[in-house]
Amino acid sequence: MTNIDKASHPDSALFSELPSADLASRIADQVLQAIGDGRLIPGQKVAEAQLAREMGTSRAPVREALRLLESQGLIVSHPRRGFFVHSYDADELDDIYDLRECLELHAAEAAVARITDADVDRLAAQVELLKRLAQDGQMQEQVTQDYEFHRMLCALGDNMRVVRLFDQIATQLRAGIALLGRNYDDPWEIAQSHDVLIDALRQKDAARLRSELKEHLEEARFQVVALFRNDNG
Amino acid sequence: MTNIDKASHPDSALFSELPSADLASRIADQVLQAIGDGRLIPGQKVAEAQLAREMGTSRAPVREALRLLESQGLIVSHPRRGFFVHSYDADELDDIYDLRECLELHAAEAAVARITDADVDRLAAQVELLKRLAQDGQMQEQVTQDYEFHRMLCALGDNMRVVRLFDQIATQLRAGIALLGRNYDDPWEIAQSHDVLIDALRQKDAARLRSELKEHLEEARFQVVALFRNDNG
DNA sequence: CATTTGTGAACTGTCGACAATCTTCACGTC
């Protein structure tokens, strides 16, 4: 899990960026990771002073990191009371999926109008990667690469703002789903379910892509929200 | 222009919120207003030390305010070089409109399925307000209330996250359009063009609402982007 | 004259400190 705000997707530059010397960004990464692997659980308070002590810095960069995460929706702050890990309920997760669907369908529609064969090949290769990971039982990595596939698709829509939103949403979904602690479906089936999307893209069939993608997304949405409702509500 | 992050749109609460005692929020409001009325122009540097001096505070709350505006997309920061007013180009404005269209159409579709007659009446009343303002020549206020109409529509879609995004987008569009310094169309026609939307809503005709709303939004998009391309490109 | 180098001013990132506020928890009252 890399830096949130920038360059998690290098564009093949001559030199790679130096590791962000920025304290706040590194702190944000750490907190993000802590949320991801459950060291920080939703609703829990995140005290700046304590975090600063643990990290050996002053409170200023910690504050900035938390504010950054707040703007990403992972942390909420109550004035004069501090920061807390945002706890999603099932309804909110449903809202997030709703938004994601809206954005991704829109991006996909734009993508299909301008996509090249090379683009489709790249996406197909990514699906093959998903299948390999499913066979090898690397669930965590498969989830990561699954999001990457959908991000690639969004990126082909050629609206950077939509892509950034997708990134945010993906982070929030991962944070929310991390709570479940288990997969919601058979990894191999998940990997395979991308094939129809590749097909529709190759044929540049916008209508079919839309309906298949919608089904694809609603499948995950339905399962995750249902699981979440059982666990937490 | 009120506080960015919260409750600039009270949903008929019992008491209005106390003026945010938070320094950072008030500073953010000031900067926002300065961008809105052209005292800060796109690309211009915003030095935190200088701002702090002018406002008589320390740099800490100024920093927070600028970071907040950064997360809203109005300010960009280059590490170790400072904050700058984000300058939109025509392509980016087009992207923003694209996103807005995507969100608003989605929200409208959800809204039409659950809207009540009372809701439609409220929207219709808002349109009447627009017409009054157009007749009185209160352009600035008309623009504000026009966004409010579309916000109400989004809110009926019942996805708070979408509404928050709409607010952000509206702020960015207003900041971008402020540069033009002139209206892009006849105020009366703009006000009137909302009538067909009310009609479609009253009949709960989702398909018609979608196509009318799309046309409504693309009209503004087309004109603004074209003007912008002439001026700045 | 164009380009590079050097210098000082201004600025950002980070720090530690203080006052105001919030939370906790024991205590007393009904």
Next chain:
DNA sequence: GACGTGAAGATTGTCGACAGTTCACAAATG
């Protein structure tokens, strides 16, 4: 036993300060 009161401790919002970096501009070089 439930509930309001108040003091102690911890935490936030804000502040001023310092070091390292960047910017603007003058001097030097080809």
